[in-house]
Amino acid sequence: MNSETPQFRAHCERLIGLLPELANNVIRRTLDALRAPKGDLAVAADRQLVFGVASQIQQHQLRFHEALTHRFQTEVAQARQARPTSQDPSEEAPAKSMFSKLDELSLVDESAAQATIEVARTVQLIDLVTEWSLRELQSYSAALRGDTDIRATANPFSPAAFARALSDAVSVLSLPGPDRQLLLRVAGRELARLLHRFYGDANLQLHQEGVTPVEFKTVVNPHAPAATPMDVTRPGALDALLQRLPAAQQMSPPMVTAALDRALQQMPLNQLGAQISDPRAIQALSQLLERMVKESASVPSVQPVVQNLQTSMIRLAMQEPQLVDNLQHPSWQLINDLVSYVSGFRPEEAPEQQRFIDQIHPIIDRLVANTSPNTEDFVQARSEIQQAIDAQSAELLESREATLKALEEADHLETLKGLLHQQVEQHLEGHTVPIIVSDFLRGPWVEVMVHVMTQTEMDEAESHGLINVVEELVTSLQRPTTLEERDRLRAVLPSLTERLRKGMALINWPPKLRGDLMEQLMVVHARYLRSPPVPAAPVEAAPELTPHEIVSQIRAEHIDSVWEQLNPDPEPQIHVGALPTVPMGLEAQAQDEASGPEAVNAWVDEFRPGTWFKLSLHGEWVNSRLIWVSRNHRFFMFTGRQHAEIHTLPRHVLCKLRSEGLAAAVQQRSLVQRAADSLMGDLGD
Secondary structure, three states, rough: OOOOOOOHHHHHHHHHOOOHHHHHHHHHHHHHHHOOOHHHHHHHHHHHHHHHHHHHHHHHHHHHHHHHHHHHHHHHHHHEEEEEEEEOOOOEEEEEEEEEEEOOOOEOOHHHHHHHHHHHHHHHHHHHHHHHHHHHHHHHHHHOOOOOOOOOOOOOOOHHHHHHHHHHHHHHHHHHHHHHHHHHHHHHHHHHHHHHHHHOOOOOHHHHHOOOOOOOOOOOOOOOOOOOOOOOOOOHHHHHHHOOOOOOHHHHOOOHHHHHHOOOOOOOHHHOOOOOOOOOHHHHHHHHHHHHHHHHHHHOOOOOHHHHHHHHHHHHHHHHHHHHOOOOOOOHHHHHHHHHHHOOOOHHHHHHHHEEEEHHHHHHHHHHHHHOHHHHHHHHHHHHHHHHHHHHHHHHHOOOOOOOOHHHHHHHHHHHHHHHHHHHHHHHHOOOOOHHHHHHHHOOHHHHHHHHHHHHOOOHHHHHHHHHHHHHHHHHHHOOOOHHHHHHHHHHHHHHHHHHHHHHHOOOOOHHHHHHHHHHHHHHHHHHHHHOOOOOOOOOOOOOOHHHHHHHHHHHHHHHHHHHOOOOOOOOOOOOOHHHOOOOOOHHHHHHHHOOOHHEEEHHHHOOOOOOOEEEEEEEEEEEEEEEEOOOOEEEEEEEOOOEEEEEEEHHHHHHHHHHHOOOEOOOOOHHHHHHHHHHHHHHH
């Protein structure tokens, strides 16, 4: 149900009335900035683009204004109609136009990825300029809605809404890529400045009307991490922490004592005493487990599960004292994985979260009932919990068999294309051919070979003839060196030409491009057939060195070798202007984090279903769960903002979003680490 009070409705209608003026001011100030370029716009390389973009806006100013005003109003209307708590698929917001459709799934293609990058950059500009006025408007909007806490969704006039509107409206000008990017950069900057005043005026109006904004709540952590936090993954770190606990603190509180007593009472009599070599260590472990229960309180649905596992962990420690020294033990990993997965669900996904908890309760109950658990029991439980995660993802895909089959086929074809492309490169290596031919073989002819290899009705001889075109075409473009080679070229050309024409017809390659290619080939082949063969130039023998030159060469090689050993990684000569740039603030990355295409591909290769991600889609960050990965890791399915909404991302698009800082795996500190930091904070106090 849409919660709009009369006061909030009046506030929205008043601001909607100002949107045409806002659109007009954006266009006017953008034109002024383009006509009198300053700063980065005054760069010589941009001048021609600047004047061209200004001319386009001037010619289509009325159309641009209508589109921008309409998109402003549409985005605000959609934000007001959004029902984030709705679980009825029929009430979901309509899919954005930036996604193409593959059956019932939205497929994020190359253009969609570029659009979301553009929107993210504009959102960043607006956020930087309007930070305080936007925060104040969000608090006023929450008050007008009658909310007790502040959420970004309370304000339909969000930076993402305006950034999406600008990106869509610019499309009416039909600008080339560089012109479009320049316009978005300039217009986004002007839009950010105007929104700062737009938000400020709205805040002033609400203040004069006597509206009291909702206060931002400060989150206080009573057990803040120590100044030098302990890395519990370091061997022996956790054991050292437990040893540092004072004796008074090692005495377990009543709840821990109860868990410890239950563990002891239910242990077989012949194991009591023999297994407890250090009772204080078991008490200290129970203290850590109790702190883990408290730290899991941020996710109320999973806290009882962690509390129930206390007893099993204590029993396991009695059986395997090395548990404290090994944080890679399946028992610790089970708790961390469980809490991390359950924590990813949004508040509106509480029913789905609870269904998962109900599914794993029998697994946890079996562990708790086991009086003598061992490592294998936790390995088995962890495997079954992962199966429950996979089953929950499969529920979203039950009615999408056709789409999954289509994606698997596309995955196979993409893999096949990669292999065929490598073969083409091998044939081209070491040979000189016209650029139009090399581009044709790397692109359209790869499509021909994929088509041939996936069609069953074509006979084997015909398919082999089309696949062998690459090698024969490259060979035909090398100048004959003997009469025999020229005669061989004359004999093969009719068959080669026929197969080329047939292959181009199979993929419906445009007639204009076919004619250009065949004309280029005809010119080269005619020249080779008319002119006499050119014998290959004999390889000249290397001049014989004198003894003095041999000694000098050996000495130089020795000096170079020593210099390389002393300087194994000399400073590269890099032109600063050629360095790639990443939009500041889109993702905070550690300085030592690996980057580059290899690192991005390695990051994608590690994906597994059930992992939570932050994706920037439509200019807004979405908490998404990976629910499906194709066999060759070329297509990925993520949950969306709305119930049962799924986004499909091809691998190259996901890599592009990652390289722009718009896709990141949710890296949560493990529950054990948080509990250890909390205990360290107590020791510091």
